[in-house]
Amino acid sequence: xxxxxxxxxxxxxxxxxxxxxxxxxxxxxxxxxxxxxxxxxxxxxxxxxxxxxxxxxxxxxxxxxxxxxxxxxxxxxxxxxxxxxxxxxxxxxxxxxxxxxxxxxxxxxxxxxxxxxxxxxxxxxxxxxxxxxxxxxxxxxxxxxxxxxxxxxxx
Numbered sequence: 001x002x003x004x005x006x007x008x009x010x011x012x013x014x015x016x017x018x019x020x021x022x023x024x025x026x027x028x029x030x031x032x033x034x035x036x037x038x039x040x041x042x043x044x045x046x047x048x049x050x051x052x053x054x055x056x057x058x059x060x061x062x063x064x065x066x067x068x069x070x071x072x073x074x075x076x077x078x079x080x081x082x083x084x085x086x087x088x089x090x091x092x093x094x095x096x097x098x099x100x101x102x103x104x105x106x107x108x109x110x111x112x113x114x115x116x117x118x119x120x121x122x123x124x125x126x127x128x129x130x131x132x133x134x135x136x137x138x139x140x141x142x143x144x145x146x147x148x149x150x151x152x153x154x155x
Contacts, residue, residue, distance in 0.1 A: 027100075031108045068113040070151040075124035078114065081150050082131035086138065098133030106132035110144060 087095070098106070107129040111117060117125065135143030148154075 027104050028108055031104050068110060068115075068148070070114060070148060072116045073114075073151065074116070075120040075128065078116075078151065079124065079128050079131060082128060082135060082147055085143070085146050085150060086131045086134040096134050096137050098130065098137045102133035102136045103129055106130075106136060110147070 090096070107125070110132045111125050111129045120128075132144070132147065135147060137143075139146065
């Protein structure tokens, strides 16, 4: 399956193929287990009991504790803010394209952790993950901090 992140204007941000190194369910589940282990202070993620030490499973990973404190908002508002920040200072039509790892991290650590995420469509979540991944590609952790500040009204 091919996943394509697009912006609100239908412009392609990135495309990845699941099973070929793209951010599929197994990648997200593994990322969730790894991050949960880090948050718990473990050096290694626990093996998924359904699959053993390989850690791959079709079952959803356990939920992370809420870690992104931003106000509830509609997907369009969050996407518009992320897009504005991601494209700040980018001239012309050249846009940074996020890598697979950035897309997975954006989805796991930011999009899925937003308090309004359960009310958004899958398409909105994919679009936001694309823009957050661009923020991470361009600014690292500071990109997420910029988005957090913008969404909470902090300077």
